[in-house]
Amino acid sequence: MRSTISVIxxxxxxxxxxxxxxxxxxAVPPTAPPKATEAKPAVAPTQPPAxxxxxxxxxxxxxxxxxxxxxxxxxxPLDKQVMRYAESEAKWLTxxxxxxxxxxxxxxxxADSCARPDREYVPQPNACVKWETTKDGMTWTFALDKNxxxxxxxxxxxxDWVFTLQRYARPDYDFEWFYSMANILNWSDVVGGKKKxxxxxxxxxxxxxxxxxxxxxxxxxIKIFADVWVTPKHIVKDRLNDGSWALDKKxxxxxxxxxxDSYTKxxxxxxVANDKYSGPFPPMMDKIIINFMEPEARWAAYKNNELDAxxxxxxxxxxxxxxxxxxxxxxxxxxxxxxxxxxxxxLFFDTWNKPFDDLKVRQAFSRAIDRDKLIGxxxxxxxxxxxxxxxxxxxxxxxSALKPVQTYDPKAAAALMEQAGxxxxxxxxxxxxxxxxxxPALVSAAEAIGGMxxxxxxxxxxxxxxDYSLYTEKLKKQKQTKGGDFVFAFVPYxxxxxxxxxxxxxxxxxxxxxxxxxxxxxxxxxxxxKDFNKLLCDAGALLGDEAKRNQMYQxxxxxxxxxxxxxxxxxxxxxxMVKLDIKGPAFTPDKxxxxxxxxxxFTSRESLIYRSTVPR
Numbered sequence: 001m002r003s004t005i006s007v008i009x010x011x012x013x014x015x016x017x018x019x020x021x022x023x024x025x026x027a028v029p030p031t032a033p034p035k036a037t038e039a040k041p042a043v044a045p046t047q048p049p050a051x052x053x054x055x056x057x058x059x060x061x062x063x064x065x066x067x068x069x070x071x072x073x074x075x076x077p078l079d080k081q082v083m084r085y086a087e088s089e090a091k092w093l094t095x096x097x098x099x100x101x102x103x104x105x106x107x108x109x110x111a112d113s114c115a116r117p118d119r120e121y122v123p124q125p126n127a128c129v130k131w132e133t134t135k136d137g138m139t140w141t142f143a144l145d146k147n148x149x150x151x152x153x154x155x156x157x158x159x160d161w162v163f164t165l166q167r168y169a170r171p172d173y174d175f176e177w178f179y180s181m182a183n184i185l186n187w188s189d190v191v192g193g194k195k196k197x198x199x200x201x202x203x204x205x206x207x208x209x210x211x212x213x214x215x216x217x218x219x220x221x222i223k224i225f226a227d228v229w230v231t232p233k234h235i236v237k238d239r240l241n242d243g244s245w246a247l248d249k250k251x252x253x254x255x256x257x258x259x260x261d262s263y264t265k266x267x268x269x270x271x272v273a274n275d276k277y278s279g280p281f282p283p284m285m286d287k288i289i290i291n292f293m294e295p296e297a298r299w300a301a302y303k304n305n306e307l308d309a310x311x312x313x314x315x316x317x318x319x320x321x322x323x324x325x326x327x328x329x330x331x332x333x334x335x336x337x338x339x340x341x342x343x344x345x346x347l348f349f350d351t352w353n354k355p356f357d358d359l360k361v362r363q364a365f366s367r368a369i370d371r372d373k374l375i376g377x378x379x380x381x382x383x384x385x386x387x388x389x390x391x392x393x394x395x396x397x398x399x400s401a402l403k404p405v406q407t408y409d410p411k412a413a414a415a416l417m418e419q420a421g422x423x424x425x426x427x428x429x430x431x432x433x434x435x436x437x438x439x440p441a442l443v444s445a446a447e448a449i450g451g452m453x454x455x456x457x458x459x460x461x462x463x464x465x466x467d468y469s470l471y472t473e474k475l476k477k478q479k480q481t482k483g484g485d486f487v488f489a490f491v492p493y494x495x496x497x498x499x500x501x502x503x504x505x506x507x508x509x510x511x512x513x514x515x516x517x518x519x520x521x522x523x524x525x526x527x528x529x530k531d532f533n534k535l536l537c538d539a540g541a542l543l544g545d546e547a548k549r550n551q552m553y554q555x556x557x558x559x560x561x562x563x564x565x566x567x568x569x570x571x572x573x574x575x576x577m578v579k580l581d582i583k584g585p586a587f588t589p590d591k592x593x594x595x596x597x598x599x600x601x602f603t604s605r606e607s608l609i610y611r612s613t614v615p616r
């Protein structure tokens with residue numbers, strides 16, 4: 001693993017440089033990147049760490065919320081235990097419907113996960129209280145919490161978990177490609193309809209035990225299972241349901257620490273502490289109100305005390321103008337939280353069709369974009385320049401070695417375009433650059449990229465900002481049909497688990513025997529490289545040698561970046577504003593001393609905060 005001290009110091013320095021560009025007299029304190037923890041090889045038996053201690057400390061006398069959670073002694077009265085924040089409204093309510101177009105309640109109301117990572121990214125017991133593997137690393141046995149129930153009193157059993165995996169293995173599910181990385185036996189055949197869902201390598205042993213069999217060793221499988229969110233079989237019934245089941249209030253059952261109290265389309269989603277929840281993350285905040293509000297309106301709403309927290313997600317609620325205002329105001333700066341994230345914003349191409357089937361064209365585009373200018377302009381305060389898919393500190397990263405491959409060089413870019421037969425852009429088609437529900441700052445960055453391509457290559461770019469559903473539909477269709485107009489796009493990818501396999505996974509993985517159709521290959525993009533897939537597959541199956549695994553991931557990423565399957569643009573620095581009376585374990589630093597404001601990755605952040613009478 002390459003999460004070394006030197007890499008951490010490099011990113012700390014980069015963050016400091018980015019923030020130091022502020023026009024204000026002071027700068028955001030430099031922050032260290034999240035510390036990646038090496039994946040442990042699957043051996044038999046694999047015992048998980050002990051269950052985490054309860055996140056709340058009982059108060060001798062004070063506030064108890066509707067779920068029976070006793071809040072700390074300094075807690076504000078119960079009617080004040082309400083937090084308001086803003087999100088853009090999405091189409092669905094549950095993870096099993098969509099991962100790219102689901103509302104923010106998805107994973108801490110309707111569902112709960114098998115495992116959950118801690119602050120150091122090590123999987124911890126959750127609904128699955130223990131697990132073990134066979135010596136060959138190909139069969140996993142999971143024991144469930146026998147006390148877990150749906151909010152209607154129905155036990156959560158192995159039937160639900162097996163049904164969940166069968167439900168994920170459906171062709172229209174927009175995150176099916178991700179779960180294919182678990183290498184569950186017969187996965188592709190079930191997705192493709194060649195085998196029945198009952199033939200999937202997920203089997204019930206008894207009511208509170210199930211097994212997962214893989215077609216090759218998969219040492220990181222337990223990390224994926226921190227992202228397996230249980231579906232209520234007794235409610236959904238049909239594994240092919242599109243997710244509309246959760247839009248009917250009669251079907252509302254909840255497994256997480258919160259439950260949906262009301263959903264008003266176009267206005268808000270209200271959640272309250274789930275009094276039927278049992279698990280290691282009892283809800284602290286009593287009520288959560290999510291206002292549906294576009295990013296450009298959130299900063300003003302926060303300053304007007306209409307919201308209690310903003311930021312920390314894909315959408316940038318704090319554009320450069322807001323950050324400049326914060327940096328100039330000591331009281332606002334106290335509320336600011338910043339941290340680097342394992343995430344990459346990148347351009348990608350349809351390399352199977354013109355004009356991007358020509359490597360020289362892709363190389364020209366990569367050399368024509370001045371990332372430093374973007375970071376100093378529309379992306380100010382928001383990140384550091386990226387030249388790789390894997391961010392600094394991530395297992396298997398090669399930031400220093402690969403940076404020269406796509407550095408800004410407009411003269412070289414123009415020469416490459418001429419060699420490709422498009423001198424000064426002559427004869428090159430007009431392009432559309434597609435964005436996925438991008439915030440204003442990202443739209444501005446896309447427009448700036450278009451300006452650079454026009455200036456340096458003579459290429460004309462039109463920007464289209466699509467909603468999640470349409471973007472995902474066009475992305476999937478482009479690969480499935482091996483053609484269309486979705487040839488050039490801009491999108492982020494955030495880690496789902498800390499392992500060298502993860503952030504390279506959108507580009508490929510294990511090829512299945514007998515499959516020759518590129519559209520059926522793993523990954524989500526119209527790019528294919530057999531050697532890349534073999535490296536990912538072989539590294540993913542290697543037990544007991546993390547250094548070797550990460551070396552193979554470095555080799556794979558070199559193929560990816562050198563073939564310009566993507567043009568990395570930036571790794572974000574996340575920013576959030578949180579009112580000072582919000583306190584709790586969510587603000588506990590990790591081992592690197594880093595405080596963040598996200599959902600503690602997959603743990604409900606709302607279970608780890610409360611409103612206090614004493615500011616933090």
